[in-house]
Amino acid sequence: MRLRSVSLAALLAVIAPAAPVLAQTAIAPAAAALATAAQAPELQAAPVSALVSEVNIPWKRFTLDNGLTVIVHEDHKAPVVAVSVWYNVGSKDEPAGSTGFAHLFEHLMFGGSENAPGSYLGRMRNLGPSNLNGTTWFDRTNYFETVPTPALEQALFLESDRMGYLLGALGQDTLDLQRGVVQNEKRQGDNQPYGLFEYAQLEALFPEGHPYRHSTIGSMADLDAASLETVRNWFRDNYGPNNAIVVLSGDIDEAKARTLTQKYFGAIPRGPVNTPAEAPVPTLAAPIVATMHDRVANTRLTRSWAVPGLTSDDSVPLSVAAQVLGGLASSRLDNQLVRGEQTAVSVSAGLQDFHRIGIFEISVDVKPGQDAAAVGRQLDAIVADYIAKGPTEEEVARVATQYVSRVVQSLEQVNGKANVLAEGQLYSGDPDHYKKELAEYASVTPAQVTAVMQRWLTRPVFDMTIAPGEREPYAEASADKPAAIPAPEIQRVARDPMPAIGQVPDLVFPAxxxxxxxxxxxxxxxxxxxxxxxxxxxxxxxxxxxxxxxxxxxxxxxxxxxxxxxxxxxxxxxxxxxxxxxxxxxxxxxxxxxxxxxxxxxxxxxxxxxxxxxxxxxxxxxxxxxxxxxxxxxxxxxxxxxxxxxxxxxxxxxxxxxxxxxxxxxxxxxxxxxxxxxxxxxxxxxxxxxxxxxxxxxxxxxxxxxxxxxxxxxxxxxGDWRDPAVAKGTKTFSNTVPAPTNRIVLIDRPQSPQSLIYGGAVLPLSGTDDLLALNAANVTLGSDFLSRINSDLRETKGWSYGVRGGINQLEHRVPYIVNAPVQSNRTGESVAALIAQYDRFLKTDGVTPQELERTINGNTRQLAGSYETSGQILGALRSNALYGRPDDYQTTLSSRTRALTAAQLDASARQVIHPDQFVWVVVGDASVVKPQLDALGLPVEVRSAQ
CATH class of the missing domain: 3.30.830.10 (Metalloenzyme, LuxS/M16 peptidase-like)
Incomplete structure (x- = not known):
């Protein structure tokens, strides 16, 4: 499960100089070098109006008697259907003391239901989904999977079972486990550089009691305090069919959709209606200037304003304003601070648009050696000048073209179209809301953009500097969990058995x-x-x-x-x-x-x-x-x-x-x-x-x-490109690698609430070898959600948000690598648990019949959706060339996979994976972690992260 990522993601490059510092200049430095070269003629693009005319998602909508809204989009290009279920509840609906409940419940709804106990991800893996997850954000919770058409009925049974028949399967053990998983997800995000900024931003922009003041992930204390009955009541209040939208997009028609949704969802009774809280756009009484410290390489300057939400007429002009300022590669901030004055190494500006409000935000990573305060003053001057004068018509047109082009290309995937329709229905009551947005992008003017900036960005700003230094104090989960409060038994309601999955046809790959x-x-x-x-x-x-x-x-x-x-x-x-x-x-x-x-x-x-x-x-x-x-x-x-x-x-x-x-x-x-x-x-x-x-x-x-x-x-x-006179480059690979030495290299990263375990060994195989059986064996061992190592560390022990082990398929000698972020106080035990799981699988307990069936079904049934888009097909063409595969490789996968036996899978792994040869790298706080690792009996070498 994942939270929706914020729109203003920090750019990777954050910079420190060792080269001579150039004289500052207000023009792009490449211009002088090119001044004497012939300038290329401007390329001509198709008009935005022509692109907009290409975008259309036909749909039908109906409502069941219990209030469930169903939207259907037909697309028969592939034998798959996207099932997208959106609930009108998110973190903004959480009362005080219950922050994080919406996201916690997203996890709980993957934990099994009354008529489908156990992990939903495991059950859905058997369906062969090519797209499967759930997300939570301020305004909604959604679950989605793209499944082969013959698996649609079972997918609908599972979605309806967790909508209407969940609570009987939700016990204290499930709550405790998923609470721990969510807290590790929180640690994983908080552990990143600049990872604590969002909390400060929300608390500064929104007053006490405002629905958007707390983060979707919630607080450790509120998660600790969640009782079983409180969590159950959260479900009763928010997850009824009349508070949900189901979108079916793909190989289905309206008549079939009516029959199936009535069959599986029709008997679920209505629940309370969640009317999203009116959340006014707050204005700060005065500018807030603050500094926080983190273990980062660069000083980051941020500017944030609360602005109207995504259904406001101001949303598109504000988004355009942000793109021109710091979103485009040719943005004002890029040209002036990065390319021109060279006082910053990366810049960005963006609009996070939520239902009721939005956040307009600017981020500048200061070039090391520069005066951050001076860069901040220049940033403010650039912004003030931009607000006063506005963008040019040509800048606005480029933003519009980029946006429309991205929309056109995003509609290849049936799940992408399902999300567009669901979002329009949820927030504006109109699945065609995307057409309104496209029209607004195509017609927005510089004057409109200037007006919304002058209306919203001249108000007091939240000005936060994140500077290198000791990290701010971190609020950990309590070591003493509150005693569980018994909850009454749930009266279960019987329903018809889960339907079987029909015969899934083999993949048809383009010629x-x-x-x-x-x-x-x-x-x-x-x-x-x-x-x-x-x-x-x-x-x-x-x-x-x-x-x-x-x-x-x-x-x-x-x-x-x-x-x-x-x-x-x-x-x-x-x-x-x-x-x-x-x-x-x-x-x-x-x-x-x-x-x-x-x-x-x-x-x-x-x-x-x-x-x-x-x-x-x-x-x-x-x-x-x-x-x-x-x-x-x-x-x-x-x-x-x-x-x-x-x-x-x-x-x-x-x-x-x-x-x-x-x-x-x-x-x-x-x-x-x-x-x-x-x-x-x-x-x-x-x-x-x-x-x-x-x-x-x-x-x-x-x-x-x-x-x-x-x-x-x-x-x-x-065609007229010619080889240069110099010789073509060559790469030399040796078949030998250093003799493996089983040991731990601990890299000290102080103040880390989580440790990253990253280990493995080089296998006696190459990417051009046939790795089908080994990869299939590793579904059980390391790569699947229900793999042995993830089931142990996440789903049984609750020490991690997610653990994975897999073959990094390079062209030549391939490594097997384990990636396991775990809570710091369980680092040593986690390494021991990983070793134990590998030893058990490789020595005594190989693939079980149930695991074999799940692997074969999942790997074959997912193929139709795995090559649904042109990007996926392009990737297949390239990988076939890299690994020397025939053109029909993808079409042979089903029959070859169905022929695999458990003995073949066991042998393929046992011949090449040897955990007693693994080198383990652990990145964490050595003062906390080293004593745990010393107890394992392996050599431990400590290094500095610097």
């Missing part, structure tokens, strides 16, 4: 076609016409493994610079062109491949390919941009040393592979300070010439256009 450009670049293509969109990926046989041992981080830094200016477009021009086209162009790398990816509406494919080609083929590597990106890279390294996941990802690979192996470097690919400081422009150009070249490239395309129409466009963009 794979091929072409070759005139310069020899291979093109791999699949036709998908669900939406008018095209996805293109250019894969280069490079990746982080291509870095020489003395140039770690060169690949990543080179890629950062590809969209920071070409020989005819500077960084701002590139950003503006992408926004004008509504195109997404991303360059990045994995351990084995470097890639440039394009996602665009097909109407803008030709100019988008022109832009993609310019980025890949013609990087300027302007010296000023190199120095700016270098500073960002160095600061990013400093930031990684404050993040538990990044700390572990940097530490484990050299312990497993050895520092000299192409895989023996950080999984983040970011290198080290010394190398990044020393990289020259010549080094970056050489890296590009060695790896980003036509004789090292394959182009993958999924489009609604036929290959015959796509190929000429690819030819025009890439």
């Amino acid at each position: 794979v076609e091929r072409a070759t450009l005139s310069n020899g670049i291979k093109v791999v293509y699949a036709h998908v016409d669900t939406v008018p969109a095209t996805k293109v990926a250019i894969d280069f046989d490079a990746g982080y493994a291509a870095d020489a041992a003395d140039h770690l981080g060169a690949q990543a830094m080179m890629l950062d610079l590809l969209d920071e200016g070409t020989t005819t477009r500077d960084a701002n021009q590139l950003a503006e062109e992408k926004e004008r086209l509504g195109a997404s162009i991303n360059v990045g790398a994995s351990m084995d491949r470097t890639s440039a990816d394009l996602s665009t509406v097909t109407a803008n494919l030709t100019p988008s390919l022109t832009l993609l080609a310019d980025v890949v083929r013609n990087p300027a590597f302007a010296p000023a941009e190199i120095e700016r990106v270098r500073a960002q890279r160095l600061s990013g390294l400093a930031s990684e040393r404050t993040n538990p996941g990044s700390i572990a990802a940097r530490a484990l690979p050299p312990l497993l592979y050895g520092a000299d192996s192409p895989y023996g470097r950080s999984f983040t690919g970011t290198g080290d300070d010394k190398t990044i400081t020393a990289l020259s422009r010549a080094d970056l150009v050489a890296t590009h010439d060695a790896w980003i070249r036509p004789d090292n490239a394959t182009i993958f395309v999924v489009s609604d256009l036929p290959l015959a129409q796509v190929t000429p466009q690819l030819e025009a963009a890439f």
